[in-house]
Amino acid sequence: MDSRGSGAGPPAAPAAQVHLAAGHEGSVKRAIVLLSGGLDSYTAAAMVGTLGFSLDALTVGYGQRHARELESARAVAGALGVERHLELTLDLRAIGGSSLTSDAAVPRDRDLASTDIPSTYVPARNTIFLSLALGWAEVLDARDIVMGVNALDYSGYPDCRPEFINAFETLASVATRAGVEGARFHVHTPLIGMTKAEIIRRGLTLGLDYSLTHSCYDPAPSGRPCGRCDSCALRAKGFAEAGVADPLLPR
Numbered sequence: 001m002d003s004r005g006s007g008a009g010p011p012a013a014p015a016a017q018v019h020l021a022a023g024h025e026g027s028v029k030r031a032i033v034l035l036s037g038g039l040d041s042y043t044a045a046a047m048v049g050t051l052g053f054s055l056d057a058l059t060v061g062y063g064q065r066h067a068r069e070l071e072s073a074r075a076v077a078g079a080l081g082v083e084r085h086l087e088l089t090l091d092l093r094a095i096g097g098s099s100l101t102s103d104a105a106v107p108r109d110r111d112l113a114s115t116d117i118p119s120t121y122v123p124a125r126n127t128i129f130l131s132l133a134l135g136w137a138e139v140l141d142a143r144d145i146v147m148g149v150n151a152l153d154y155s156g157y158p159d160c161r162p163e164f165i166n167a168f169e170t171l172a173s174v175a176t177r178a179g180v181e182g183a184r185f186h187v188h189t190p191l192i193g194m195t196k197a198e199i200i201r202r203g204l205t206l207g208l209d210y211s212l213t214h215s216c217y218d219p220a221p222s223g224r225p226c227g228r229c230d231s232c233a234l235r236a237k238g239f240a241e242a243g244v245a246d247p248l249l250p251r
Contacts, residue, residue: 037072040148196238
């Protein structure tokens with residue numbers, strides 16, 4: 001595992017570096033944001049930012065086939081004005097078990113009402129990501145973590161549910177030095193009970209630029225969304241129900 005200031009593709013923007021930005025030196029109310037480059041994590045971060053938190057962003061390149069989202073994460077981090085943006089690299093392709101970390105076909109045109117967990121589920125991904133965020137939070141003396149999980153318009157992943165988040169908070173209290181010394185870690189999930197349309201409307205009221213985001217699981221080499229994977233379908237549903245055009249799609 002390593003921290004890096006740039007990934008595959010174009011050189012990273014300054015926001016992708018691990019550094020202390022001017023104007024944040026005196027901040028004490030700090031939150032670690034798990035930032036994927038998608039619209040959910042962008043919106044969740046912005047919402048928590050309105051509560052007065054200084055934001056530090058953590059992005060994980062885990063061998064996902066949609067690595068373009070890493071470029072979007074850098075753009076979003078810049079738009080949010082985060083204090084630090086840390087990128088970590090993991091090789092979850094070595095573990096396998098998901099069409100996002102292998103050459104297996106990504107499901108397309110799936111019934112979004114299905115209760116089956118699709119092959120795009122990455123085994124224990126959110127547990128891994130939250131553990132990394134927890135470790136960094138403890139180092140930075142932060143007690144708040146932000147995650148853009150959603151339990152309404154989602155693909156049925158088990159690690160996006162309130163039960164999982166509650167269990168992780170319990171784990172954090174017994175698995176860290178800060179926890180056993182009495183500190184309480186809180187995982188903020190402001191989107192967990194919102195529809196995708198509600199998320200988009202909320203983001204627009206905050207002035208978010210969703211053209212910076214990326215959602216597609218299986219984009220074309222140009223980065224154009226496939227329009228047929230679960231993530232594309234949920235995004236399209238959200239923008240349609242919100243009554244606004246998706247800035248990533250031609251009009």
